[in-house]
Amino acid sequence: MDKDEVPQDAIHTYGGHRKLFYATDKDGEYLGVQSSGWEAEAIATGSALEELDRLRADAWARASRGETSPLEYYMVLRRMDVALLSQTSGLWQWRVRRHFKPAVYARLSDRVLARYSDALGIDIATLKILKETP
Amino acid sequence: MTTPEPLNAFQHRQSAHCESGVVSSMMTHHGLAMSEPMAFGLSSSLTFALIPLVKLSGLPLIAYRMPPKFIINGVRKQVGFHLHSQTFRNADKGMDALDRALDEGRVVGLQTSVFWLPYFPEDMRFHFNAHNLLVYGREGSDYLISDPVFEGVVRADRASLQKARFAKGALAAKGLMYFPEHVPSTIDxxxxxxxxxxxxxxxxxxxxxxxxxxxxxxxxxxxxxxxxxxxxxxxxxxxxxxxxxxxxxxxxxxxxxxxxxxxxxxxxxxxxxxxxxxxxxxxxxxxxxxxxxxxxxxxxxxxxxxxxxxxxxxxxxxxxxxxxxxxxxxxxxxxxxxxx
Structure with missing residues (x-):
């Protein structure tokens, strides 16, 4: 990649930052060039973020209808899945899934909630109720 | 452990990649000037791997470089220095050990989770546990950080840094911290x-x-x-x-x-x-x-x-x-x- 061809597309996923890329001058000598981003990268990151948004909106909608517990929503909000939440909370996957049942979740002790609170970085009082907006 | 030799003030340098950046900055700080590409190449870290059976959020594992720690260990072997590295079961002890090393005037490498680092832009925060950075000092309750992929130096508060160091899951860092000792001044x-x-x-x-x-x-x-x-x-x-x-x-x-x-x-x-x-x-x-x-x-x-x-x-x-x-x-x- 020629140093003048390093994309400077000012992509939104960089949040105003610039990353370093390696590119060549006319003699083939390499140098580090800062880039404000490449559209191709923005599309790839964007589609991953859109998928996360979709999962979040979906979990929120189901939680607000009482089909799942707020836990699933907060898990998705923290960009985790059941496997990761299980690892970070130290609870078995089947237990995490069981806690997606609103009735079971409502009866959870603060001791168990504290493990979710620690894993998700969200305080217990917040975890108990669904946020008003997704 | 020996007392560190007096070093020049730490200089942040932006890199493309976290681990090669940390290694290059660390070597340079210890008197052995080394570029990021040299750290990457000397550790033979280029690869390609597609492993459909190992899934990350439902997608196959794809890697263009060797697994975490390969760069630092590769450079260690080629250059021949001692790497003091330590993991912790107890998070408080891990933070205390970091404080002690900083008080001794060391620049310390840490393995962290990107998701919990407060200075990362929202769109770049994913659960990746093998992000390397350097801590070069403390100021009040903040840690002064040279994160190689950022243009300038950054900061993190104690609670966030602790969470980032001790996040669980795949490639969990377990508070890994490291610094080199006895770095030679030349490479053959x-x-x-x-x-x-x-x-x-x-x-x-x-x-x-x-x-x-x-x-x-x-x-x-x-x-x-x-x-x-x-x-x-x-x-x-x-x-x-x-x-x-x-x-x-x-x-x-x-x-x-x-x-x-x-x-x-x-x-x-x-x-x-x-x-x-x-x-x-x-x-x-x-x-x-x-x-x-x-x-x-x-x-x-x-x-x-x-x-x-x-x-x-x-x-x-x-x-x-x-x-x-x-x-x-x-x-x-x-x-x-x-x-x-």
């Missing part, structure tokens, strides 16, 4: 460079598994054809899969083209150090491979966005061209004495 490049290239040539062209190295690149093309032929995966999974490939190639701090440009930069720097035309030609060939990878990313993302028709045979063809060009680079590099 004439020995180290061919040895490092030789090792990397084995990884890329003679891996015992078909999903690693150049064969793995062709395998990814075949895998794409397979996914595209599956009606249940074609519409939703295929675009996510393509996006995932491009993210691994470009987004995660690879210096462009899945580390191919960093490696080419290493070859070019080596060519100068050793006065070798073979290395110079190898660098040019690796650059061509990198350019082809960029073409793949461009076309694949356009297809995902519907800006051009989905054409998996074309993407397969581009991947085969990437593989051909990488083979051509290794064929040149094999002529370097000590490589074959």
């Amino acid at each position: 490049y004439a020995r180290a460079i061919p040895a490092a290239i030789r090792k990397n040539e084995r990884i890329m062209t003679r891996a015992p598994f078909p999903f690693i190295g150049v064969r793995g690149i062709r395998g990814m093309g075949k895998n794409l054809r397979k996914v595209a032929a599956d009606a249940s995966k074609r519409d939703k999974y295929l675009p996510l899969y393509l996006g995932h490939i491009v993210r691994m190639q470009e987004e995660i701090g690879t210096g462009g083209a899945g580390f191919r440009f960093i490696y080419a930069a290493f070859l070019r720097e080596s060519a100068k150090l050793l006065g070798s035309d073979i290395l110079k030609e190898g660098a040019a060939k690796m650059t061509e491979a990198g350019d082809e990878w960029r073409m793949f990313a461009l076309r694949a993302t356009r297809m995902c966005k519907g800006r051009e028709a989905m054409d998996i045979p074309l993407l397969d063809e581009i991947l085969n061209r990437c593989a051909d060009r990488e083979i051509a680079a290794w064929e040149v590099l094999r002529q370097l004495p000590g490589v074959k």
Whole structure:
């Protein structure tokens, strides 16, 4: 990649930052060039973020209808899945899934909630109720 | 443990990738000037791997470089210094140990989770546990951080840094902190460079598994054809899969083209150090491979966005061209004495 061809597309996923890329001058000598981003990268990151948004909106909608517990929503909000939440909370996957049942979740002790609170970085009082907006 | 030698004030330098950046800054700070590409190349860290059986959020594991800690350990072996490294079961003890090392005037490397680092922009925060950074001091309750992928120095409060160091899950850091001791002031490049290239040539062209190295690149093309032929995966999974490939190639701090440009930069720097035309030609060939990878990313993302028709045979063809060009680079590099 020629140093003048390093994309400077000012992509939104960089949040105003610039990353370093390696590119060549006319003699083939390499140098580090800062880039404000490449559209191709923005599309790839964007589609991953859109998928996360979709999962979040979906979990929120189901939680607000009482089909799942707020836990699933907060898990998705923290960009985790059941496997990761299980690892970070130290609870078995089947237990995490069981806690997606609103009735079971409502009866959870603060001791168990504290493990979710620690894993998700969200305080217990917040975890108990669904946020008003997704 | 010995008391550290008096060092010059720490200087932050932006890098493309976290681990090679940390190693390069660390060596330079300890009096052995080393560029990021040199750290990457000396550790023979270039690879390609596609492992469909290992899934991350439902997508296969794809890697363009060797696993975490490979760079630091590779450079340690080639340069010959002692790495003091420590993990902790207790998070408070881990933070206390960091404080002590900082009070001794050391610059300390940490493995962390990107998600919990407060200075990362929202869109870049994913659960990746093997992000390396350097802590060079404390001010009040803040830690002063040189994160290699950022333009300037950053800060994190104690609670956030603790969470980032002790996040659980795949590749959990367990509070890993490290710093070098007894760094020599010179490297025997004439020995180290061919040895490092030789090792990397084995990884890329003679891996015992078909999903690693150049064969793995062709395998990814075949895998794409397979996914595209599956009606249940074609519409939703295929675009996510393509996006995932491009993210691994470009987004995660690879210096462009899945580390191919960093490696080419290493070859070019080596060519100068050793006065070798073979290395110079190898660098040019690796650059061509990198350019082809960029073409793949461009076309694949356009297809995902519907800006051009989905054409998996074309993407397969581009991947085969990437593989051909990488083979051509290794064929040149094999002529370097000590490589074959």
